[in-house]
Amino acid sequence: MSRQEDRSMTNHVTVFRVRYAETDQMGIAHHGTYLTWFEMGRSGLCRDWGKPYARWEAEGIFLPVVEASCRYKSPARYDEELALHTQVEQVKPHSVTFRYRLFCGGRLLAEGRTRHAFTDPEGRLIRQGHPLIQWLRERSAEGL
Amino acid sequence: MSRQEDRSMTNHVTVFRVRYAETDQMGIAHHGTYLTWFEMGRSGLCRDWGKPYARWEAEGIFLPVVEASCRYKSPARYDEELALHTQVEQVKPHSVTFRYRLFCGGRLLAEGRTRHAFTDPEGRLIRQGHPLIQWLRERSAEGL
Amino acid sequence: MSRQEDRSMTNHVTVFRVRYAETDQMGIAHHGTYLTWFEMGRSGLCRDWGKPYARWEAEGIFLPVVEASCRYKSPARYDEELALHTQVEQVKPHSVTFRYRLFCGGRLLAEGRTRHAFTDPEGRLIRQGHPLIQWLRERSAEGL
Amino acid sequence: MSRQEDRSMTNHVTVFRVRYAETDQMGIAHHGTYLTWFEMGRSGLCRDWGKPYARWEAEGIFLPVVEASCRYKSPARYDEELALHTQVEQVKPHSVTFRYRLFCGGRLLAEGRTRHAFTDPEGRLIRQGHPLIQWLRERSAEGL
Numbered sequence: 001m002s003r004q005e006d007r008s009m010t011n012h013v014t015v016f017r018v019r020y021a022e023t024d025q026m027g028i029a030h031h032g033t034y035l036t037w038f039e040m041g042r043s044g045l046c047r048d049w050g051k052p053y054a055r056w057e058a059e060g061i062f063l064p065v066v067e068a069s070c071r072y073k074s075p076a077r078y079d080e081e082l083a084l085h086t087q088v089e090q091v092k093p094h095s096v097t098f099r100y101r102l103f104c105g106g107r108l109l110a111e112g113r114t115r116h117a118f119t120d121p122e123g124r125l126i127r128q129g130h131p132l133i134q135w136l137r138e139r140s141a142e143g144l
Numbered sequence: 145m146s147r148q149e150d151r152s153m154t155n156h157v158t159v160f161r162v163r164y165a166e167t168d169q170m171g172i173a174h175h176g177t178y179l180t181w182f183e184m185g186r187s188g189l190c191r192d193w194g195k196p197y198a199r200w201e202a203e204g205i206f207l208p209v210v211e212a213s214c215r216y217k218s219p220a221r222y223d224e225e226l227a228l229h230t231q232v233e234q235v236k237p238h239s240v241t242f243r244y245r246l247f248c249g250g251r252l253l254a255e256g257r258t259r260h261a262f263t264d265p266e267g268r269l270i271r272q273g274h275p276l277i278q279w280l281r282e283r284s285a286e287g288l
Numbered sequence: 289m290s291r292q293e294d295r296s297m298t299n300h301v302t303v304f305r306v307r308y309a310e311t312d313q314m315g316i317a318h319h320g321t322y323l324t325w326f327e328m329g330r331s332g333l334c335r336d337w338g339k340p341y342a343r344w345e346a347e348g349i350f351l352p353v354v355e356a357s358c359r360y361k362s363p364a365r366y367d368e369e370l371a372l373h374t375q376v377e378q379v380k381p382h383s384v385t386f387r388y389r390l391f392c393g394g395r396l397l398a399e400g401r402t403r404h405a406f407t408d409p410e411g412r413l414i415r416q417g418h419p420l421i422q423w424l425r426e427r428s429a430e431g432l
Numbered sequence: 433m434s435r436q437e438d439r440s441m442t443n444h445v446t447v448f449r450v451r452y453a454e455t456d457q458m459g460i461a462h463h464g465t466y467l468t469w470f471e472m473g474r475s476g477l478c479r480d481w482g483k484p485y486a487r488w489e490a491e492g493i494f495l496p497v498v499e500a501s502c503r504y505k506s507p508a509r510y511d512e513e514l515a516l517h518t519q520v521e522q523v524k525p526h527s528v529t530f531r532y533r534l535f536c537g538g539r540l541l542a543e544g545r546t547r548h549a550f551t552d553p554e555g556r557l558i559r560q561g562h563p564l565i566q567w568l569r570e571r572s573a574e575g576l
Binding site: 161163164165179180183184187191196197198222223 | 305307308309323324327328331335340341342366367
Binding site for chain 4: 039078
């Protein structure tokens with residue numbers, strides 16, 4: 001993926017620093033924390049696009065994670081400033097996949113993906129379309 | 145408090161090991177984790193006494209923390225087996241205070257307290273008595 | 289994989305309860321926590337097999353995660369008792385892969401994998417064999 | 433303390449949003465997270481003042497927490513933007529106390545304190561003065 005595409009409208013960048021509590025005794029950020037960072041990236045993207053995730057839940061649509069993966073290429077250290085690039089990779093009728101790339105300066109630290117179901121508050125799949133899902137499909141296609 | 149009292153019915157002991165994710169780059173368990181351990185102690189005590197906290201919430205009573213404190217005397221390290229002693233220290237009409245002491249072998253690592261309000265699901269104080277609160281008062285007085 | 293194999297010597301079972309702090313406002317255990325649970329499973333397996341991971345680090349061998357994935361099939365809830373099955377799936381010259389399956393009663397909640405490099409304290413790959421790595425290969429092959 | 437003093441040089445403000453992972457099934461930010469936020473405030477203050485905490489550790493001075501307390505007045509919710517005010521309250525020969533106040537808009541959500549020892553990498557108290565400790569005492573007195 002070219003730098004040009006990185007700056008497309010489908011890409012959200014979150015900048016933050018590694019917290020001390022996020023390190024472990026190996027002296028690097030704990031690998032489990034990355035999933036929390038990815039979540040922060042999704043939140044930022046939805047907020048930025050004008051549909052904060054809190055509103056999704058208020059309208060009765062939840063996006064539980066059904067699959068997550070991450071490849072760790074280089075460690076992140078305490079207080080380093082990181083840039084997380086978040087994209088909607090694919091919207092299907094019953095799920096959405098986000099893609100993440102984490103950078104420190106120009107260095108790629110990690111990349112990952114999460115796939116989410118669209119469910120109601122009780123965790124049941126939403127079988128029919130919903131304006132928010134439709135919006136997500138259209139909005140994420142815009143910049144391509 | 146004497147050892148005798150420690151073994152009273154008002155005392156619950158939870159045994160667990162320090163997780164790797166709970167350490168930080170200082171090579172010791174992160175101080176924030178202790179509040180999570182204390183919570184595990186409260187959960188164990190309520191379950192042991194026959195009124196799991198999940199049931200409290202199911203009956204519409206929540207116990208949000210309104211005050212917490214901890215004194216850290218000696219560090220806890222990865223994979224060490226710890227014993228957390230939890231007690232109900234005081235039950236008032238609108239709050240309950242738990243006390244915690246954390247041991248590794250015979251060594252006291254930390255002691256702390258949390259105070260909790262009794263609220264409804266919306267976070268409003270429960271003004272009137274409730275059978276569960278009454279039960280907690282009586283049950284915690286038994287062993288004294 | 290048959291139940292028979294599950295009970296082989298290459299399989300370690302960790303039993304634990306979901307902590308309140310591990311839930312999120314969806315009312316289920318947060319997906320990031322699963323990686324911490326998997327880590328607890330690895331720790332238990334190494335301890336059980338007589339080579340606690342703390343000893344690995346003391347001997348200068350670290351196992352940072354280079355890849356992690358998880359499929360979430362059914363949510364875990366506060367205070368539920370879970371059983372985590374951990375296996376060494378593959379030992380290569382420079383990495384080891386663990387496999388995890390998480391159960392609540394007979395229900396499979398999630399399955400995942402983590403791949404770990406063998407590094408020195410500075411994070412450099414250990415290029416040559418080491419008795420602990422050799423031991424891991426042999427020990428994990430025993431039950432197959 | 434007046435608003436005037438709040439803006440003194442001894443006061444650092446960190447602005448951040450509540451992460452989804454930081455909520456629990458009560459639908460509010462988990463109380464243990466506040467200690468992690470306070471830590472983020474200390475980190476920000478030290479960085480802002482030109483002596484990042486990473487440098488302290490590089491020079492062999494560690495600041496483990498020996499005491500922590502927090503009063504929770506009003507809950508914090510997912511994605512809310514919070515402002516954490518951090519101050520050095522007192523510098524003693526062997527310890528430093530930080531004070532924190534957490535706001536959402538004009539509303540005070542919580543206030544807390546942490547006390548830290550000055551130790552070497554092995555956790556032994558630093559008995560003699562050190563330029564960084566001297567600096568902290570002088571710098572924190574400036575704005576008063």
